[in-house]
Amino acid sequence: MSFSYVEDVLPGNGALPPRAWYAESSAASLSLNGAWRFRLSETADAHDDSFAAEGYGEGDDAGEWAEVTVPGHWVLQGHGAPLYTNHLYPFPVDPPHVPAENPTGDHLRVFDLPDGWPADDGGATLRFDGVESCARVWLNGTGIGEFKGSRLPHEFAVGHLLRPTGNVLAVRVHQWSAGSYLEDQDQWWLPGIFRDVTLLHRPADGALDFFVHASYDHTAGTGTLRVDSDVNGRVTVDGLGVEVATGETVTVPVEPWTAETPRLYAGALDTGGERVPLRIGFRTVELSDGLIKVNGVPVLFKGVNRHEWHPERGRALDLETMRRDVELMKAHNINAVRTSHYPPHPAFLDLCDEYGLWVIDECDLETHGFVEQGWRDNPVDDDRWTPALLDRAARMVERDKNHPSVVVWSLGNEAGTGRGLTAMAEWIRGRDPERLIHYEGDANCRDVDVYSRMYADHAEVDRIGRGLDGGPSHRRALPFILCEYAHAMGNGPGGLADYQRLFAAHDRLQGAFVWEWIDHGIADERYGYAYGGDFGEELHDGNFVCDGLLFPDRTPSPGLLEFKKVIEPVRFEIDATAGTVRVTNRFDFRDLSGLTFTWSYEEEDEGAVASGPLTVPALGPGESTELKLPRDRAGSPDGWTLRALDADGHEVAWGRPEVTTAAVRAARFPGRSGTRPVPGPDRITVGPGVFDARTGTALSIGGVEVVGPRLDVWRAPTDNDNGASWQNDERLGLLWRRLGLHRVRHRADAVEVTDDALTVRGRSAPAGTDIGLRTLFRWSADEELLRLAVSVVPEGDWRVPLPRLGVRLGLPGGADAVRWFGGGPGEAYPDTRAASRVGRWESTVDALQTPYVRPQENGARADVRWAEIGGLRVEGSPDFFFTARRWTTEHLDAAEHLTDLVPGDTVWLNLDHALQGIGSQSCGPGVLPQYRLTPGSAEFTFTFRTC
Numbered sequence: 001m002s003f004s005y006v007e008d009v010l011p012g013n014g015a016l017p018p019r020a021w022y023a024e025s026s027a028a029s030l031s032l033n034g035a036w037r038f039r040l041s042e043t044a045d046a047h048d049d050s051f052a053a054e055g056y057g058e059g060d061d062a063g064e065w066a067e068v069t070v071p072g073h074w075v076l077q078g079h080g081a082p083l084y085t086n087h088l089y090p091f092p093v094d095p096p097h098v099p100a101e102n103p104t105g106d107h108l109r110v111f112d113l114p115d116g117w118p119a120d121d122g123g124a125t126l127r128f129d130g131v132e133s134c135a136r137v138w139l140n141g142t143g144i145g146e147f148k149g150s151r152l153p154h155e156f157a158v159g160h161l162l163r164p165t166g167n168v169l170a171v172r173v174h175q176w177s178a179g180s181y182l183e184d185q186d187q188w189w190l191p192g193i194f195r196d197v198t199l200l201h202r203p204a205d206g207a208l209d210f211f212v213h214a215s216y217d218h219t220a221g222t223g224t225l226r227v228d229s230d231v232n233g234r235v236t237v238d239g240l241g242v243e244v245a246t247g248e249t250v251t252v253p254v255e256p257w258t259a260e261t262p263r264l265y266a267g268a269l270d271t272g273g274e275r276v277p278l279r280i281g282f283r284t285v286e287l288s289d290g291l292i293k294v295n296g297v298p299v300l301f302k303g304v305n306r307h308e309w310h311p312e313r314g315r316a317l318d319l320e321t322m323r324r325d326v327e328l329m330k331a332h333n334i335n336a337v338r339t340s341h342y343p344p345h346p347a348f349l350d351l352c353d354e355y356g357l358w359v360i361d362e363c364d365l366e367t368h369g370f371v372e373q374g375w376r377d378n379p380v381d382d383d384r385w386t387p388a389l390l391d392r393a394a395r396m397v398e399r400d401k402n403h404p405s406v407v408v409w410s411l412g413n414e415a416g417t418g419r420g421l422t423a424m425a426e427w428i429r430g431r432d433p434e435r436l437i438h439y440e441g442d443a444n445c446r447d448v449d450v451y452s453r454m455y456a457d458h459a460e461v462d463r464i465g466r467g468l469d470g471g472p473s474h475r476r477a478l479p480f481i482l483c484e485y486a487h488a489m490g491n492g493p494g495g496l497a498d499y500q501r502l503f504a505a506h507d508r509l510q511g512a513f514v515w516e517w518i519d520h521g522i523a524d525e526r527y528g529y530a531y532g533g534d535f536g537e538e539l540h541d542g543n544f545v546c547d548g549l550l551f552p553d554r555t556p557s558p559g560l561l562e563f564k565k566v567i568e569p570v571r572f573e574i575d576a577t578a579g580t581v582r583v584t585n586r587f588d589f590r591d592l593s594g595l596t597f598t599w600s601y602e603e604e605d606e607g608a609v610a611s612g613p614l615t616v617p618a619l620g621p622g623e624s625t626e627l628k629l630p631r632d633r634a635g636s637p638d639g640w641t642l643r644a645l646d647a648d649g650h651e652v653a654w655g656r657p658e659v660t661t662a663a664v665r666a667a668r669f670p671g672r673s674g675t676r677p678v679p680g681p682d683r684i685t686v687g688p689g690v691f692d693a694r695t696g697t698a699l700s701i702g703g704v705e706v707v708g709p710r711l712d713v714w715r716a717p718t719d720n721d722n723g724a725s726w727q728n729d730e731r732l733g734l735l736w737r738r739l740g741l742h743r744v745r746h747r748a749d750a751v752e753v754t755d756d757a758l759t760v761r762g763r764s765a766p767a768g769t770d771i772g773l774r775t776l777f778r779w780s781a782d783e784e785l786l787r788l789a790v791s792v793v794p795e796g797d798w799r800v801p802l803p804r805l806g807v808r809l810g811l812p813g814g815a816d817a818v819r820w821f822g823g824g825p826g827e828a829y830p831d832t833r834a835a836s837r838v839g840r841w842e843s844t845v846d847a848l849q850t851p852y853v854r855p856q857e858n859g860a861r862a863d864v865r866w867a868e869i870g871g872l873r874v875e876g877s878p879d880f881f882f883t884a885r886r887w888t889t890e891h892l893d894a895a896e897h898l899t900d901l902v903p904g905d906t907v908w909l910n911l912d913h914a915l916q917g918i919g920s921q922s923c924g925p926g927v928l929p930q931y932r933l934t935p936g937s938a939e940f941t942f943t944f945r946t947c
């Protein structure tokens, strides 16, 4: 038999024309999801098609076969292994050829028609919602076709082949095919029937394709509806009193659909033989005045890129997981999704309609690996492939065209440029002129309606916002989005707030989409979560696949909490001195009437002392007002917290005063009468502190044994510190290591006891270089309180910022509970501190850790005034960053997976005067200048006492 279809550039054979997807209708349907018999072969041609022959699956022929769950990927069910590459094809680039080693899964499913399956001969359609990457299908021994286009639906007419019982559905799935050249997205390669398989009864006069056109005229407040349908019928919308024929236009007063106000009207299309429920959202998308407008209003995308991911099931997502994604997005103020880089499971778009999210629906197309050969032979610039590209465009548009949430079609991702893309754009524009077109690779914006970039740095985005970006004049007239920015790999992304300020400042900047929504870690007994290379791949890109705002189990990362704060739709600017707050509505469409507001006032040492409701008028979009704070407080000016809550009591936004803390800090170090240090032969005592007389190292404080403190400048480099392999910019993680900052040695030059202090002078420096840091630790005390004043002076030609600057201190391993006053509850770094709320917090050492899939620096709390742990209270002046771990930084640095982190018998504290920012250089720009920790002279103080 012929296997030529595998390497055929054409999309397939036998499938029905693509059409609109709908979740349900009055027609009968039968899900064929569930357990299927399964046989894996190493090559496409290992077996002939006898397994598909009639009767094969009925007896014991398939008795030796394994079983897999459909939807699913066989490599996640114990057959073969997943493999991860970013852009490199994991096979020789020789289009359209694929390797002889082509894992091929034969799937068999025997089914009976359920009781009550209509006996008429209207027909039946077999629908595959997603199969990676190429499938050939037989029903009851008859070949019905083969197809490619993994994340797109394919339907086949099978009515003539069905029988009441014992139907044998045979599906042969090849991991590699010509289609793989078009599906080089940065993700795991996961073959299988990974979306639903459904048998749909097609009654006589059943619906075929239909197109719901529902626009909104914001000047008149009316919606105009027309449903074009292949099969004529009636359209009803009860809530609007609408009953019209298909093809007929009706205009009625409506409430519009927006992502903020997702008003859907329940309706139905009745074609005589079938009644299809409709969910209609009236809205008009247009490009006008150089802006993307919906219902006449420019929108600001606060978006994420969403790959489909589940740590056990890969891209085979169930409805609950999809709903969880949407609920998490809404709960974190996200208003837009780019379905990177393929159309999602169709039910996801239903959820976007229902909950309200702007969607950029992206086609299943990426040929990124051709970049390695200067884009030579790129399929998108080769006419032989154009039918496949058009097929993909049509399958996306036809399937998803009835979703109000979809406002922009995207041709694909990172596929270079070429005639095929232009053909797709032209086809889409002809079929659906009522939406906009996006493709980031179209630098001159020939085919698209929006200028889109990925990872442009702040300065460039600012220039674009000001219209100073050059390029063809046509492009300069277009709105701008960052379809990807803020690479959320590991700790980070940094600089979100700085981007958001730019988006707020320039109309042309219509927002951005964080890369990306969720880490694609695979649940794995060996490692907790596995990433690239953990399955013995020849080529792989390591943990570059773990770069999301959610951890693989969908726990929000600190990055998501930061994003939520940065994009919050209500802004509070508190002037504690004047006792006022300016409240601004940053929604595009909603007023504030659906929210409730509260104030609370907290004293540093007492916790919340007063709180109550705040009356805020129903400000319209963009409006702001100044209100009096309800009570004048005499205490600390930074005690105020204002909050906006939705109807469920969920916090949407909050505000605290910007505090200049000099006054606060000064109050923390009252002058006290000092005690004299007491020198001895081995030990020196300074108030509650006992020191080694030779080295000047602290041994105990108030009876609590300690290790150190000593100067510390090292942190386990984050993915963003390390930067991306292709970057020529300063990649700090690598430079730091080259300089030896991970192996700094410490020398004490002098241990001096005077009347009022113990002073230890020293120098910290790595081998092989003359640069270093001169240190002076000055210890003084009264009866209860031990004070350490640190002064650091860099020596030599430092050309890199420091990872951190502070002291490291070991405490007995029993230390667990932590209390502090400062930023919390989560981690924060200089450029990721928007969501850090100054107040009183408590936690445990374990809970302070952020479980980045590849271990790295994490867990610092910012703006800390005091912290209590292991019986010690530390206060800082100025405020400090606080970190506590059960392993050293060196262990953290060496770990590759979370399972490598084994608690030791010391709890290590880092009390940092300063930290280098985080940035986004694991794919994008590095740390902004204002967040760099440039070496310079520094002085800072900590006081210690028991508690």
Ligand code: GAL
Pocket: 086, 185, 186, 341, 413, 414, 454, 484, 487, 515, 544, 547, 923
């Ligand atoms: C982009 C690409 C994404 C992803 C990201 C890095 O270039 O479009 O698919 O690879 O970089 O994580």
